[in-house]
Amino acid sequence: MIRTRLVAQRLAFLFLLGCVFFNYPLLSIFNQGGSLFGMPPLYAWLMGSWLVLIALLALVIEGMHD
Amino acid sequence: MLQVWVIVLASFLYLGVLFGIAWYADHRADHGRSLIANPVVYALSLGVYCTTWTFYGSVGRAAANGIGFLPIYLGPTLLFALAGFILYRMIRVAKANRITSIADFVASRYGKSQLLGGLVTVIAVVGVIPYIALQLKAVSNSFTILSSYPEIVMPASAGAVPLFQDSALYVAMILAAFTILFGTRHLDATERHEGMVAAIAVESIVKLVAFLAVGAFVVWGLHGGVADVFARAAEVPEVARRLTRADTSAAYGSWGTLIFLSLFASLLLPRQFQIAVVENVDVKHLNRAVWMFPLYLFLINLFVLPVALAGLLHFPAGTVDADTFVLTLPMAHQQEGLALFVFIGGLSAATGMVIVETIALSTMVCNDLVMPLLLRMRWLGLAEKADLSGLLLEIRRWAIAIILGLGYLYFRVAGEAYALVSIGLISFAAVAQFAPVVIGGLFWKGGTRDGALAGLAIGFVLWAYTLLLPSFAKSGWLPEGFIAHGLFGIELLRPQHLFGLTGLDEITHCLVWSLLANLGAYIGVSLVRVPNAREARQASLFIGGTDLSGHLAWSGSAGVADLLPLAGRFLGRERAEDAFMRHARSRGLNSVEELPGDARLVNFAENLLAGAIGSASARAMVSSVVSEEPLGLDEVMNILDEASQVRAYSRELEQKSLELTRATAELRQANERLRELDRMKDDFISTVTHELRTPLTSIRAFSEMLHEDPKTDLEQRSKFLGIIVSETVRLSRLINQILDLAKLESGRAEWTVNAVDVDEVIHEAADSLTALFAEKRVTLDLSGLDKGLTVMADRDRLMQVMVNLLSNALKFVPPDSGMVRVGADGSAQEVRVSVTDNGPGIHAADHEVIFDKFRQGSGGTDVLTDKPQGTGLGLPISRQIIEYFNGRLWVESVPGAGACFLFTLPRQAGDNGKKF
Structure with missing residues (x-):
């Protein structure tokens, strides 16, 4: 599956990126009242960064044949 | 509309459709056109991760503490980012070793230990039973609530309902029957279930669509969009509390713990292992799943928080269980169809989980627990039994029924004390105990069977003590004092504050103790000794990826x-x-x-x-x-270390050179055959030239006569010209026939079979040779010919035979006194033709040899007479032709008294069975 070491390394990087996105201390920045795009900041951040991470995963995987 | 019978009928219809899909997929698989050999189906089937926990429980969890439901889905996302390092290797190893379950995987990794396989099975069964209870609780609750429509009534606690009025019991029984039908129809050598996977993929779609439908209804049907829901929630202080999290290190700690826990659970739960590893058709499908499965999780979580907030806003606090908001919100707004669809969605989530989980567990129970025990009991004589496949299926069916029975029991005993998600987390913590031995087994060669046993055992005991037993105590089945004051009243042994550790939630507390002890024992005990031969071999299979089998x-x-x-x-x-x-x-x-x-x-x-x-x-x-x-041990270590790698290579080389030697011998043989054929071809050409010379000589003779004697009278002249023309025609025919010979040899000759007048053919042959006979002054006697003899044959071929025989005779008779006599007679069955000459005759020893092809062309041995002339091609061709028509051609001769060539042809061609 993972043809090249490069793709595996990119995915591993995304894993680490996700760990950072989804954990303290980044979370504490958004853990407050108010609203971001009409949503609570924490919710907006988690769903948004999650979607970005998925998009990056797709980009790395689907682009690996090029 | 929502009477009980409608709900029941819809449920059974839905299960029936699923069964139909499974049947169709199995049918396709049997015909080699797999329905599930598709990356999208693979990604969808992984959605079995989302059970009623997700479908109903997430909203309940969100209603209790806001975004806290989410880590359970972030973990798997991170796992799939690591797919290349972990899942990919697991699939490759599992395929190469025909691994059929997580128990099999662990047992196989540590030297195929039956004890280890059994322990993993016990942990998995005990650990997953609360999870199954969760599904039963969710389905039976949702059924009870939906069937009391239009009122919204919370179900009574399970313990209060008499056993036979408890819908969960019937749900358990139906699911057991359904699973048995699904998963144990036949025994497969790879333990794969194509039909099941297809049905699971469909269920994943159904539950996703159902949840999105509720979400869309709540957000846009009841409110003015997502922003509106959040704005309203922010206005109510009691609800607004859920929009942020407690900003303490403990809260962040348990958040991170849940991500970590779900990461392992999505890999190690028996059903996840079954779908992701065992049922994987092609390891390449993992590619697509890396982003598609997280996307699925993202979509199914999109509306969880808005629905939870809307439920809190809508129902007065404490009247409706938040775990049922997904169902009760549409009901409260008279959306009967949507409510039924939600129920079906929840049923999908439950059946998918129960089917795959119990099939996976039953395989483990059968292969790693019951069969090893039965085979050990020698007095049963199982090892000698002729066919055990029926017994295997029987064990699995019973295992499914018993596992669901235990799930129901847990539901009755402890199901009420917890919300859905909390029950599920108990199971997650149990399977997380597999993480050290599985992940360690994929990366560390030093792990031994003893280390794995020690780690798993201590992890399991601590899990049971800190999480499972308290769940019994909270339900009143163990004394309350057990939690408050510890075992035997010893404060240090309080199960949820073990050794005085406080400040953690119960899941994190359990994981800290159990995984620490587990990992410590696994590594520590493994380091007591070096891996033995078998462990080392399996380690290299799992880690090295080299195929040493x-x-x-x-x-x-x-x-x-x-x-x-x-x-x-x-x-x-x-x-x-x-x-x-x-x-x-x-x-x-x-x-x-x-x-x-x-x-x-x-x-x-x-x-x-x-x-x-x-x-x-x-x-x-x-x-x-x-x-x-x-x-x-030495032997294995030898092979494993580098020096023996070289030896393995040299053995491979040796094998290669052996193959080469064999190939060389074959080539030499082929070469010899080719040379023989080449020699035969040369012979053939030289003899063919002779055949061409005969008519050419005749043409030349007549042409010269015409050329040298201009005064030849007209009649003579036209006769000569006629002969020249017919000889030319015969020459070109001959060339065609030589080409034919090649065809004859290769079996591609064409034959034109007609009724042929033998007398006429003989005369024509004789006429074409008149000049030659005249030149050598040899008498040709045609008086012995019977008239009106016909045979079924090819006229040209027969002519060719006659010319061959006559010119052959002409060659060997003495000039002037030479005499060739042709005779023909017939019986009812056959016609017999003879060509007799007064030449030197043929030795008896050569009577057959002269018919051998190319035999004379060799020239070295003069087999015919002491006067080598001829070619030797004419006679073999003639014999082949005669034999084609089922006739015989032979010679009778005494040296010094001339030779007589005879052939017979049957009147009817019969079937020309003999082909060349």
């Missing part, structure tokens, strides 16, 4: 006669024979009997059996028929 697995041998019946007992005769046949073909053999009883065959048989009864049992069974000298 065949070289190492068995040093001993056993024949097909022992192994085939053994496999047949567990797989059924036909399946076993099929598998052995395929193996034989893959080795270039035509039948099973030809298989040599070598290590490769033994290894193949063990792998095959492993698919049906697990690797540990398979090893035990195979060793009962194999006469092996167990591999010594």
Whole structure:
């Protein structure tokens, strides 16, 4: 599956990126009242960064044949 | 509209459709057109991760503490980012070793230990039972609530309902029956269930669509969009509390713990292992799943928080269980159709989980727990039984029923004390105990069976003590004091504050203690000794990824006669024979009997059996028929270390050179044949030239006569010209016939069979040779010909035979006094033609030789007479032609008294069976 070491390394990087996105201390920045795009900041951040991470995963995987 | 019978009917219809899909997919798979060999189906089937926990429980969790439901789905996302390092390797290893379950995986990794397989099975069963109870609780609650429509009534606690009025009992029974139908119809050597996977993929779509429908209804139907929901929630202080999290290190700690926990659970839960690893058709499908499965999780969580907030805003606090908001919100707004659809969605989530989980568990119970025990009980005589495949299926069916029964029991005993998610987390923490031995087993070669046993055992005990037993205590089945004051009243042993550790939630507390002890024992005990031979071999198989099978697995041998019946007992005769046949073909053999009883065959048989009864049992069974000298540690270490790698290469080289020698011998043979053919071709050309010369000579003779004597009278002249023309025609015919000979040789000759007048053919042949006879002044006597003899033959070929025989005779008779007599007579069956000459005759020894093709062309041995003339091609061709028409051509001769060539032809051609 993972043809090249490069793709595996990119995915591993995304894993680490996700760990950072989804954990303290980044979370504490958004853990407050108010609203971001009409949503609570924490919710907006988690769903948004999650979607970005998925998009990056797709980009790395689907682009690996090029 | 929502009477009980409608709900029940809709449920059964839905299950029926699922069953139909499964049946169709199995049917397609049997015909080699797999429905599930598709990355999207694979990604969807992974959605079995989302159970009623997700479908109902997430909203409940969100209503209790806001975004806290989310880590359970972020963990799997992170796992799939690591797919290349972990899942990919697991799938490759599992495929190569025919791993059928997580228990099999662990047992196989640490030297195919039956004890270890059994322990993993026990942990998995005990650990997953609360999770199954969760599904029963969710389905039965949702059924109770939906059937009391239009009122919204919370179900009474399970313990209060008499056993036989408890809908959860019937749900459990129906699910058991359904699972048994689904998963144990036949025994598969690889333990794969195509139909089940197809149905699970469909269920994933149904539950996703159902949840999105509720979400869309709540957000846009009841409110003015997502922003509106959040704005309203922010206005109510009691609800607004859920929009942020407690900003303490403990809260962030338990958040991170849940991500970590769900990461492992999505890999190690028996059903996840089953779908992701065992049922994987092609490891490439993992690619697509890396982003598609997280996307699925994202979508199904999109509306969780808005729905939870809307539920809190809508229902007065404490009146409606938040775990049921998904169902009660549409009901409260009279959306009957949507409510029913939600119920079906929840049913999808539950059935998907229960089916895959119990099938996976039943395989483990059967292969790693019951079969090893039964096979050990020698007095049962199982090892000698002819066919055990029926027994295997029977064990699995009972296992499914018992596991669901235990799930129901847990639901009755402890189900009420917890919300859905909390029950599920107990199971997650149990399977997380597999993480050190599985992940460690993939990366660290030093792990031993003892280390794995110690780690798993202590982790399991601590899990049970800190999480499972308190769940019983909270339900009143154990004294309350157990939680508050610890075992025997010892404060340090308080299960949720073990050794005085406080400040953690119960899940994190359990994981900290159990995983620390687990990992410590696994590594510590493993380091007590070096891995033994078998462990080292399995380690290199799992980690190195090199295929050492065949070289190492068995040093001993056993024949097909022992192994085939053994496999047949567990797989059924036909399946076993099929598998052995395929193996034989893959080795270039035509039948099973030809298989040599070598290590490769033994290894193949063990792998095959492993698919049906697990690797540990398979090893035990195979060793009962194999006469092996167990591999010594030194032997294995030798092969594993670098020096022996080189030796393995040299052995490979040796094999290659052996193959080369064989190929060389074959080439030499082919070369010799080619040379022989080449020589024959030269001979052929030289003899062919002779055949061409005969008519050419005739043409030349007549042409010269015409040329030298202009005064030849007209009649004579036109006769000569006629002969020249017919000879020319015959010459071109002859050339065609030479080409024909090539065809004749290759069997591609064409024959035109008609009724042929023998007398006429003989005269025509004689006429064409008149000039030659005249030139040599040889008498040609045609008086012995009977009239009106016809045979079924090819006229040109017959003519060719006559010309051959006449010119042959002409060659050997003396000039002037030479005499050639042709006779023909016939009986009812056949016609007989003879050509007699008064030449030198032929030695009896040569009577057959002269008909041999090319024999004379060699020129070295003058077999015919002491006067070599001729070619030797004419006679063989003639004989071939005569024999084609089922006739005979032979010679009668005494040296010094001339020769007589005779042939017979049947009047009817008959079937010209003889082909050239």
